[in-house]
Amino acid sequence: MKRILAGLALTTAAALAIGAPAQAAPVDPVKALKKQFVSGHGVRISETSRTVADGKTLASFKTTGRFAFGKSGVVASDIRNSLPGTKSLTPPRSITIGGHSYVQGGAFSEDLPEGKKWVRYESPTTGSSFNQVIDVFEPKVLKAVISKAKSFKGGTYKGSLTYNELAKAYGTKLGGKFGKIKIDYALSVNSKGLIRELKTTWALDFGMLGKTSSTTETHYTGWGSTVTIKAPAKSQWIDVSDLDEDSGVPEKLSESSIDSFAK
Known part of the structure; x- marks a missing residue:
């Protein structure tokens, strides 16, 4: 009888071990991102x-774009923006490469000299988009987002961080009421740890002036695909500083969410 009971115990233990395999730890999204930094490769949004x-509703943007990686x-980046029904200082199309942004469309295509189709501006960053405040292409920022997550379920990290905390990840500082604004986020990754979707929401209460909130949802596809982005031909663009003073073209680009932290 003792042998039978011992045999049953061993069989049961083996069955439990087989029936409850250990859960694999999720792939580190930061490491997965860095592996994508290969010249000639990129991603679409x-x-x-x-x-x-x-x-x-004050504004409703739709954006598509391609991003090319280096080491x-x-x-x-090559980004197209659509803001129906509103004349915006955000360019309908923007190609950023080599420290400059080449833009066209809307107010940026008015009063240009004959043969010119683009206006060139200095641009310190390529950014992730004009609207998404969290640049997931920046490893330090992505690391901060992952570390601040309160949960990870079904491939999605959920959490929140303040603008002060986000600014710190960008290597700069903020202060005042703006820095205390909380950004809620949901970051979804695939089985390889590559980002599929990022949704961010923030709100600011102006008291008697009312409450303002913003939600941005970005989808990432085609990781590792071949992406080639080139600046427009020199014959097709003019530097903003070379335009006439009475030109209707904006003197400066409206800052993207990423550029605001870059300063």
């Missing part, structure tokens, strides 16, 4: 962004 003030991160 599609994005929607909506800003609401006192219950009314240390993004080296070029």
Whole structure:
């Protein structure tokens, strides 16, 4: 009888061991991102962004884009923005490469000299988009987002961080009421740890002036695909500083969420 009971115990233990395999730890998204930093490779995005003030929609963006990588991160981007029904200082199209942004469309295509189709501006960063405040292409920022997550379930990290904490990840500082704003986020990754989707939301209460909130949802596809981005031919662009003083073209580009931290 003792032998039978011992045999049953061993059989049961073996069954439990087989029936409850150990759960594999999730792939580190930061390491997965760095592996994508290969010259000639890149990723595509599609994005929607909506800003609401006192219950009314102030702006609704739709953005698509391509990003080209180098050994240390993004080296070029080609972004298209759509803001229906509003004349915006955000360019409908922007190619950023080599420390400059070449833009066209809307106010940026008015009063240009004959033969010129683009306006060139100095640009310190390529950014992730004009609307997404969290640049997941920056390893230090992605690391901060992962570390601040309160949960990881179904391939999605959920959490929140303040603008002060985000600015610190970018290597700069903020202060005042703006720095205390909380950004809620949901970052989804695939089985390889590569980002599939990022949704961010923040809100600011102006008291009697009402409450403003913004939500941006970005989808990432085609990781590792071949991406080639080139600046427009020199014959097709003019530097903004060379335009006439009475030109209707904006003197400066509106800052993207990423550029605001780069300063």
